Amino acid sequence: MKKFKFEDFIFDFLIYGFLIAMAMVTILPVWHIIVASFSTSTDIATNSGLMLWTKNIDFGAYEMVFSDKALIGGFKNTLLYLGGSLPLNLFLTVLCGYFLACTNMYWKKPIAGLIMFTMFFNGGMIPNYLNIKDLGLMDSLWSLILSGALSVYNAVICKTAIEAIPESLKESAYIDGANDFKVIFKIILPLIKPTLAVLTLYYGVSHWNSWFNASIYIKDADLLPVQNVLRSILVANSSTENIDADVFNSYAETIKYAAIVVSTAPIMCVYPFLQKYFNKGVMIGAVKG
Amino acid sequence: MKEKSFKSKIKKDFTRNKWKYFIVIPVIIYLLIFAYKPMYGLIIAFKRFRPQLGIMDSPWVGLQNFKSLFRDFYFTRSLRNTFTISLLSILLSFPAPVLLALLLNEVKVKWFKKTVQTITYMPHFISMVVICGMIISFTQTNGIITDIVVFFGGERANLLAQTKFFYPIYIISGIWQQVGWDSIIYLAALSGIDQEQYEAAKVDGAGRLKQMIYITLPGLIPTISMLLVLKLGKVLGVGYEKILLLYQPITYEVADVISTYSYRKAFVNADYGFSTAIGLFNSVVNIVFLLASNKLSKKMGQSGLF
Numbered sequence: 001m002k003k004f005k006f007e008d009f010i011f012d013f014l015i016y017g018f019l020i021a022m023a024m025v026t027i028l029p030v031w032h033i034i035v036a037s038f039s040t041s042t043d044i045a046t047n048s049g050l051m052l053w054t055k056n057i058d059f060g061a062y063e064m065v066f067s068d069k070a071l072i073g074g075f076k077n078t079l080l081y082l083g084g085s086l087p088l089n090l091f092l093t094v095l096c097g098y099f100l101a102c103t104n105m106y107w108k109k110p111i112a113g114l115i116m117f118t119m120f121f122n123g124g125m126i127p128n129y130l131n132i133k134d135l136g137l138m139d140s141l142w143s144l145i146l147s148g149a150l151s152v153y154n155a156v157i158c159k160t161a162i163e164a165i166p167e168s169l170k171e172s173a174y175i176d177g178a179n180d181f182k183v184i185f186k187i188i189l190p191l192i193k194p195t196l197a198v199l200t201l202y203y204g205v206s207h208w209n210s211w212f213n214a215s216i217y218i219k220d221a222d223l224l225p226v227q228n229v230l231r232s233i234l235v236a237n238s239s240t241e242n243i244d245a246d247v248f249n250s251y252a253e254t255i256k257y258a259a260i261v262v263s264t265a266p267i268m269c270v271y272p273f274l275q276k277y278f279n280k281g282v283m284i285g286a287v288k289g
Numbered sequence: 290m291k292e293k294s295f296k297s298k299i300k301k302d303f304t305r306n307k308w309k310y311f312i313v314i315p316v317i318i319y320l321l322i323f324a325y326k327p328m329y330g331l332i333i334a335f336k337r338f339r340p341q342l343g344i345m346d347s348p349w350v351g352l353q354n355f356k357s358l359f360r361d362f363y364f365t366r367s368l369r370n371t372f373t374i375s376l377l378s379i380l381l382s383f384p385a386p387v388l389l390a391l392l393l394n395e396v397k398v399k400w401f402k403k404t405v406q407t408i409t410y411m412p413h414f415i416s417m418v419v420i421c422g423m424i425i426s427f428t429q430t431n432g433i434i435t436d437i438v439v440f441f442g443g444e445r446a447n448l449l450a451q452t453k454f455f456y457p458i459y460i461i462s463g464i465w466q467q468v469g470w471d472s473i474i475y476l477a478a479l480s481g482i483d484q485e486q487y488e489a490a491k492v493d494g495a496g497r498l499k500q501m502i503y504i505t506l507p508g509l510i511p512t513i514s515m516l517l518v519l520k521l522g523k524v525l526g527v528g529y530e531k532i533l534l535l536y537q538p539i540t541y542e543v544a545d546v547i548s549t550y551s552y553r554k555a556f557v558n559a560d561y562g563f564s565t566a567i568g569l570f571n572s573v574v575n576i577v578f579l580l581a582s583n584k585l586s587k588k589m590g591q592s593g594l595f
Contacts, residue, residue, distance in 0.1 A: 011497045015395050022389070023408045026465065029423060030411070032433070049436060092316055099313040106302035111313060118320055120522075121576060123327025124568035125529075125548070126555050130344065131327045150319055180308040209416030212530050216556065227418045234422030235534050256426070260419050267414045272407050278473050279480075 037061055037257035044253050061251045061258035071233075071259060074226035077141065081225055082207050084145040089203040090196065092150040097158025098184055119152045132217055143217040144225070148207060154199050161195035162188055194277045201274050205267055226263055233259055334566040347562075354566035364567065367550040368525075370543055375524045377460050383520060385468045387513060390475035391501055409469025421534035424462050425449060434458075449535060452543045459535065459544075474516070475509055482508040514591035522579025525571050547571050 032051050036044055038061075039054040065071055100112055123131070128147065137143035165188065173183050189196070211227035218224055234256055303310070329344075334354055336347040358364050389409070396402040412420070427434040428448035438454075439445050448454040486504050495503065529548035536544035547567060555564035 005496070007496050007498075012395070015392050016401070019392055019396065019401075019405050023405050026408050026412060026469070029427065029433075030415075033423065048431075050433060092319060095312050096316045099309060099316065102306070102309050105306045105309060106299060107310070111317070115316065115320065118324040120579065121328070121572055122324055123330050124565065124572060125551060126561050126565045126568060127327035127330030127333070128323075129555070130330050130333075130561070131323070134343075135322075147323060149323070150316065155316075180312060205414055209414075209418075211416070211418050212533075227416055230416075230422065231418045231534070234418060235425060256422065260422060264415055264419055268411065271410065271414050275403075275407060275410065278410070279477055 033257050033260055037254060037261045039254055041251055041253045058254075061254035062262070064251050064255045065258045065262055068255075070221070070229050071226065071262075073222060074224060074229035075263075077223055078208060078225040078227070081141050081144050082204060084141065085148060085207050086200060086203060088145065088149045089151075089154075090200065093155045093158050093199060093203075094184065094189070094196075096150060096152065096155035097162055098180075098188065100155060100159040101162040115152055115155075129216055137217070139218055139220050139223065141218075141223060144207075144210070144213055147213055147217075148203075148210070151203070151206075154202055158192070158195060158199060161192040165191050197274055198277045201271060205271075208267060230259055230263055331565060331569050333562050334569045336562050338561040338565075340561075350562070354563050355570070357563065358566055358570065363545070363550060364547075366542070367545045367547045371525055371527045371546040371548075373543075374456065374459065374527045374546060377456060378463065379517075379520060381460055382464050382467070383517070385464050386471035387475055387509060389468055390472040390479060390509070391505060393472065393476060394479050394505060395497065395501065406469065409472070411469070412466040413470035415466070417530050417534065420462065420466055421531060424458060424535065428454070428458060450537065450539050452540050455536070455540050455544050459531070463531075475512055478509055478512040479505065511591060514586050514589070518579070518582045518586045521582035522575055524578050525574050 035051040035054050038057050040058050043054055132143045173187055214225050214228050333344055337350050338347045430447050490500050527546045529552050532549050551564045551567040554560045
């Protein structure tokens, strides 16, 4: 027997109303960008307010984006950067997480302290820059790959996942004569697959979206990742080269939107599939360290 | 005797754990090269750095960089702007995800909750370059946001070129981008609240709003205080990425923060020693704030960070 309460009805009404409004505010600017990317510059110029639909669907801007050498080069560099980074990221993160989850070690505390300290204090922008320069990594994708090879924060997430595995499982493996490598490969890795997927997403997104390091470490325009190319299109407002001036003009505005869509779509397609793992206390353990 | 037992302890530890120590070696080597070696580079804050001489051989100048730092008008300005932005984001951006989590917690229709979550997480995955590209496009003279400002009686002009609009744009776009993502941790904390409390409250006749205020919100306090400690520890840590993409000389007056000033000092003026002094000052203040707020949180009966 559920009693209808007017008060609760108002309460629900307000909550659902507010959440729908919020979802709208989040999605409309993005929708506007998507619609604008399928329009011509004249459509955009004559349109006022949000673009919810366009009369003439036009793929011209996309043709421009996919024939733009700078952008294509940017995508290629970003993929190389990701391909070099992700295996190294996962390798170091699992090693670090495994060590942080170990107990009964005499030197555990000082070594863990050495690792954790880097979360709170680091050399900062200039010393890092000089370090990369000293190591001779300037103007190479290795500067980006190596400077972001391990996030201790992510290693702590990994540690939390490893700790959640019942001790008895690891214990019995040790008794059966398995060494640490066997335990990692046969027991731990299969059990923390969801966490590894989430960590891959975190690393992948942070590399895909990063631009700052490349802007100071890489001067050679042919090596710049896609975000840096985007930056010169969207923010510095300079048109990219090798595009015929007249054709360019009619898409001057829309090519920006198409570039945004193309560069953002890959991540947008991936994260919803991992969403259910975000909530599973993945983060709470990490913050608590 | 004691000496011997210590030695045998070390030996026993090593034979038992050698592979674990072996496993951590790559991590340690990596951190030594890419985290600890730059820390050694911090000494150029006390030097007049000459690139051709290198870190070692550049001449020492003692505290001179720091002295000129505190006499520098632009540094004090960036310090003020940094505090202002931090304070605004603690007052406005920090509570937003708490509110969102409280509201989402009241939604019992699963697909609706999940859809709202998927949508509000989305902006977190959009790159800063694209976010700023969107902001620039929406706030130019004929942009959508400018339309809204004009509707409320504002002047039609490029908003980013006006100092009075910089903070609102920075803060609101920040909330837009992060509110959903930041609510995750609160939602995770909410799943740990004892359901019996709600049953008891219902028996006592408490409505849903009262349950939210007296049961759900207090259940979040430990998480809130923990995150607040972290946030206070970053009070001078206003990042450069977004500001570098959004500010322009005309808005430096309000938008130039410590990190962006340090960036320009190094990469525009090539004054590396001075720039590093700024960075070092920044890190030290952040650590002091982190330790202080951690202590405060413990004093107030909340669990600290460490």
